[in-house]
């Protein structure tokens with residue numbers, strides 16, 4: 044089955060991974076800007092990163108026939124440096140209109156600190172001013188519920204931001220309701236160690252339905268699996284869910300969300316061979 048991985052950090056993956064994803068049916072990836080594993084020292088480090096995301100990665104994805112989309116921001120893990128964060132936020136407009144850029148992300152909170160909240164809020168102001176889609180990272184494990192609540196409260200303070208243009212990612216059983224009831228899109232991340240397993244993601248779909256929800260691998264430089272979406276497809280098949288329902292979650296839903304971006308362009312495969 045053809046699928047889209049709507050959250051995967053391909054700069055950390057090999058060209059073989061692109062090839063394996065393509066063989067499993069992946070037709071497009073969307074890559075949020077994130078933490079490189081070390082704090083970058085200057086705004087120029089982000090300039091180079093944004094060039095990599097908008098120039099080289101689309102080309103490398105294309106070698107395997109995949110379409111590459113991306114999101115720009117400074118990640119919450121680097122947001123403690125408010126001065127650098129401000130420089131990056133001021134620089135984002137230089138890159139935002141490039142082909143394949145879907146919006147601002149993944150922004151949000153990590154340890155729920157004051158500086159993270161300042162940087163998150165300034166990203167929201169930029170996204171609102173430029174009318175961009177927003178992709179939200181929610182914190183891990185013990186910080187997740189509190190962080191998700193804080194994020195949603197801050198989003199509500201921006202009443203001009205339409206929740207239908209925001210995706211709250213890494214939702215789990217205890218946070219999916221907060222996002223759904225707020226009218227937001229949701230992303231479920233399938234990680235081998237933390238976050239959801241394919242079975243938990245399928246349980247969540249069975250409880251909450253298949254509207255405004257997608258699944259991703261969030262593959263990156265840590266323990267992760269860029270073929271996690273096919274694992275979810277297999278889990279859903281074993282449970283007897285229809286092809287149409289599975290396809291909606293792994294293909295049509297991400298497209299429906301992305302299509303709201305004014306720059307969005309995608310010549311997807313025809314439904315007949317999907």
Ligand SMILES: [Zn+2]
Pocket residue numbers: 050052075077149261
């Ligand atoms: Zn991520």
